[in-house]
Amino acid sequence: MSPYYRQRILYLVVALIAVILYVPALWCGFVTLDDPLILLENPTVKNFNLIETFKYGGWGQKSIDYIPLTIASYALEYSLFGLDPFYYHLNNLVLYVIICLLFILFLQKLKSEFFIVAAAAMVFMSHPVHVESVAWVTERKDLLCTVFFCFHFFFIPLTKRKIQKQFIGIVLRF
Numbered sequence: 178m179s180p181y182y183r184q185r186i187l188y189l190v191v192a193l194i195a196v197i198l199y200v201p202a203l204w205c206g207f208v209t210l211d212d213p214l215i216l217l218e219n220p221t222v223k224n225f226n227l228i229e230t231f232k233y234g235g236w237g238q239k240s241i242d243y244i245p246l247t248i249a250s251y252a253l254e255y256s257l258f259g260l261d262p263f264y265y266h267l268n269n270l271v272l273y274v275i276i277c278l279l280f281i282l283f284l285q286k287l288k289s290e291f292f293i294v295a296a297a298a299m300v301f302m303s304h305p306v307h308v309e310s311v312a313w314v315t316e317r318k319d320l321l322c323t324v325f326f327c328f329h330f331f332f333i334p335l336t337k338r339k340i341q342k343q344f345i346g347i348v349l350r351f
Contacts, residue, residue, distance in 0.1 A: 202312040211315040225252035272320040279327035
């Protein structure tokens with residue numbers, strides 16, 4: 178089998194397994210911890226104003242966190258689907274599948290062997306640390322952050338050495 182088809186099959190398998198793992202979350206409701214405050218009772222979500230969202234971080238005059246992109250995504254979903262939790266969970270699942278595919282692309286950009294990329298993708302995709310971010314609606318901020326973090330690797334010219342230096346720098350900053 179040609180490398181082109183092996184890669185396409187890997188994308189399909191990883192996306193399919195990720196969906197199978199998290200599809201039960203689609204029928205869960207909202208969580209009573211942060212969902213009421215951040216989503217259900219937030220007037221910015223119901224009365225969407227992009228300028229106000231980015232000015233105050235999506236909270237109106239009171240500021241808890243500055244998460245305007247997350248609040249904007251909630252407001253867009255609210256305008257399309259109301260407060261049906263299925264669509265909020267579906268959006269999180271779609272973002273997670275995108276992250277898994279970007280992870281594969283990142284590893285392939287390093288010119289790693291196919292089987293190493295496949296094994297790493299399977300471990301990353303099925304690791305239980307992701308459950309909270311995918312299944313909890315208000316953890317979308319983590320998913321959005323990870324999507325943009327992964328995208329940044331594709332807009333700069335990278336070599337293995339440069340990535341290693343960047344990775345060490347990122348780890349040291351934490």
